[in-house]
Amino acid sequence: MSRDKKLNEIIQYIDFLEEVFGDIAFTIDEKIEKRKEESKREDKAEKKFGEKKEKGEEKKKEEEGKREEEDKKKKSIFDSIVKECYSLPEPWVAIKEEKTHLLRDIADRIRACKRCPLWEKRKNAVPGDGNPSAEIVFVGEAPGYEEDKKGKPFVGKSGKLLETLIKEEIGLDRSSVFITNVVRCRPPENRMPEKKEIEACSPYLFEEINAIKPKIVVALGSPAAKVLIGRDEKISEMRGNFYKRPEFEVFVTFHPAYAIRNPSQIEVMREDFKKIKEFLRSE
Numbered sequence: 001m002s003r004d005k006k007l008n009e010i011i012q013y014i015d016f017l018e019e020v021f022g023d024i025a026f027t028i029d030e031k032i033e034k035r036k037e038e039s040k041r042e043d044k045a046e047k048k049f050g051e052k053k054e055k056g057e058e059k060k061k062e063e064e065g066k067r068e069e070e071d072k073k074k075k076s077i078f079d080s081i082v083k084e085c086y087s088l089p090e091p092w093v094a095i096k097e098e099k100t101h102l103l104r105d106i107a108d109r110i111r112a113c114k115r116c117p118l119w120e121k122r123k124n125a126v127p128g129d130g131n132p133s134a135e136i137v138f139v140g141e142a143p144g145y146e147e148d149k150k151g152k153p154f155v156g157k158s159g160k161l162l163e164t165l166i167k168e169e170i171g172l173d174r175s176s177v178f179i180t181n182v183v184r185c186r187p188p189e190n191r192m193p194e195k196k197e198i199e200a201c202s203p204y205l206f207e208e209i210n211a212i213k214p215k216i217v218v219a220l221g222s223p224a225a226k227v228l229i230g231r232d233e234k235i236s237e238m239r240g241n242f243y244k245r246p247e248f249e250v251f252v253t254f255h256p257a258y259a260i261r262n263p264s265q266i267e268v269m270r271e272d273f274k275k276i277k278e279f280l281r282s283e
């Protein structure tokens with residue numbers, strides 16, 4: 001091979017190498033550029049994700065804060081309800097209101113009642129009156145002239161004596177007890193109520209007792225004692241005794257009107273009222 005031919009071959013080889021390595025270099029540059037761009041995109045995506053994550057955490061914190069606030073509010077409402085209930089003067093005002101509501105309903109029905117002929121001559125029917133949460137219920141016979149006029153039980157002379165005995169022997173005011181009768185309309189000329197009248201009217205008495213749920217029911221006189229203990233005995237035999245009924249205790253004493261007519265019996269009634277006080281203390 002001549003010298004020129006050899007040189008030509010070398011130049012061609014160099015051109016070939018330039019061509020090949022030039023492409024490779026270009027490819028590498030392109031790849032580096034591409035990689036840079038990809039890396040930039042990745043950085044951007046990461047940044048975005050970080051921001052999103054940060055925002056998510058902030059939102060989560062905000063929601064947790066709101067939840068805590070609501071829980072605090074709920075707790076304070078609950079606490080105030082509990083505090084209110086436990087600071088009530090009566091065991092539960094709700095129960096007292098329920099009793100009041102029941103007694104009002106009974107009284108309304110009594111005022112409109114026509115179950116027996118006594119309604120025809122009444123000025124006012126006389127429902128029970130007093131404390132719906134009373135521990136003692138006093139039960140008389142029937143309204144008299146004053147009660148018929150005022151629509152309230154025991155407001156005449158008998159009422160005064162009863163109030164005195166309650167105050168002096170038991171130590172309570174009239175407003176602490178509940179006072180009612182077996183019959184709620186005045187019998188003509190203050191006669192004794194008849195059996196039929198008692199049968200027609202006494203369910204109201206048991207409704208009142210059931211609403212109040214007292215510790216003791218005091219029968220004042222014979223008709224009340226017979227209805228409450230369910231026996232047809234003489235008052236002289238029942239007086240001064242306690243009778244246990246499934247729902248409450250009954251104690252029998254004279255009617256104050258009887259003691260007014262027979263003043264020597266007032267002392268007997270005083271002794272009876274002392275027994276009532278003893279009973280309440282022992283409960």
Ligand code: SF4
Pocket residue numbers: 110113114115116117118119125183184185197200201
């Ligand atoms: S006495 Fe009793 S039963 Fe008779 S009308 Fe009056 S409320 Fe009704």
